[in-house]
Every structure is written in structure tokens, then in C-alpha cells.
Amino acid sequence: xxxxxxxxxxxxxxxxxxxxxxxxxxxxxxxxxxxxxxxxxxxxxxxxxxxxxxxxxxxxxxxxxxxxxxxxxxxxxxxxxxxxxxxxxxxxxxxxxxxxxxxxxxxxxxxxxxx
Numbered sequence: 001x002x003x004x005x006x007x008x009x010x011x012x013x014x015x016x017x018x019x020x021x022x023x024x025x026x027x028x029x030x031x032x033x034x035x036x037x038x039x040x041x042x043x044x045x046x047x048x049x050x051x052x053x054x055x056x057x058x059x060x061x062x063x064x065x066x067x068x069x070x071x072x073x074x075x076x077x078x079x080x081x082x083x084x085x086x087x088x089x090x091x092x093x094x095x096x097x098x099x100x101x102x103x104x105x106x107x108x109x110x111x112x113x114x115x
Contacts (some may be wrong), residue, residue, distance in 0.1 A: 002011030013046065013069070013105060022046070028053025036108075043108045049073065054097035062110025064088040 025031035028050040036043030049071070066073075066086040075094040080086050082102075088094065089115055093115060 022048055026053070026055050029055060039111050043112075044105055047104050047106055049098035049102045051101040052097070052099055053075075053101070054095060057093060057095045057115040059093045059113045059115055060088050060090055060108075061113065062090050062108065062111070064092070064109070064112070065107040067105040069099050069103045069105060071098060073098040073102045073104060 020032050020034070022030035022032045025047065030048045032046040032048075034044040034046065064087070066080070066088070068080050068082050068083075068084045068086070070082050072082070073096055075096050077094070082111075090110070
């Protein structure tokens with residue numbers, strides 16, 4: 001008998017964020033938490049960077065997946081424009097900035113450590 005369980009999921013980001021607000025996270029960066037807490041477990045959030053905002057140097061204990069939805073962000077490895085997906089593996093260290101401002105969807109597999 002075929003399974004009725006479909007492992008695929010489709011998320012409407014506007015609906016997920018509806019009723020949730022963006023709150024200050026770092027100077028010039030706001031966060032809208034979708035689930036979890038990136039300090040202790042898997043988590044997902046939308047981040048909104050003001051022009052010239054940055055996140056200081058940090059290290060990833062697990063994978064970080066970033067989907068740039070609007071604008072662009074950059075780190076020492078390059079510039080990532082809307083439509084880009086960036087995967088930072090465990091042990092990656094970087095600082096992130098957005099000269100023009102941007103909105104990203106970010107998934108953390110494990111905690112992020114500020115260096």
C-alpha cells in the first residue's frame with residue numbers, strides 16, 4: 001500500500017512570517033525567527049540587513065544554508081545576490097555584510113559562535 005506521507009514540504013515565507021515580527025538582532029540587522037533557536041538547536045529565520053550592516057566574525061558548528069531573497073550580501077569569499085544559495089560547512093568562519101541591504105532566509109544546523 002503506498003504511503004500517504006510526503007517528505008517534501010513547501011513553505012510560504014510570507015505566511016510563515018505573518019504575525020511574527022522582525023526584531024533587532026545585531027546593529028542594523030533584524031531577525032524574524034521561523035522556528036528553533038540557533039544558539040542551542042536547528043533553527044530557521046529571515047534576516048533583514050540595513051545598508052552597510054554587518055554580522056561580526058563567527059564560526060559555524062554545523063551547516064549554515066543562506067538563501068538571498070532580496071539585495072545582496074558578501075563575505076571574504078564573494079558577493080551573493082538575490083537568487084543565490086550559500087552553504088557554509090561546519091568549521092567555517094566569516095563575517096557578513098551588506099553594502100546595499102538585503103533579506104535572507106537562513107537555516108542553522110548547529111549553534112553559531114561569535115569569535
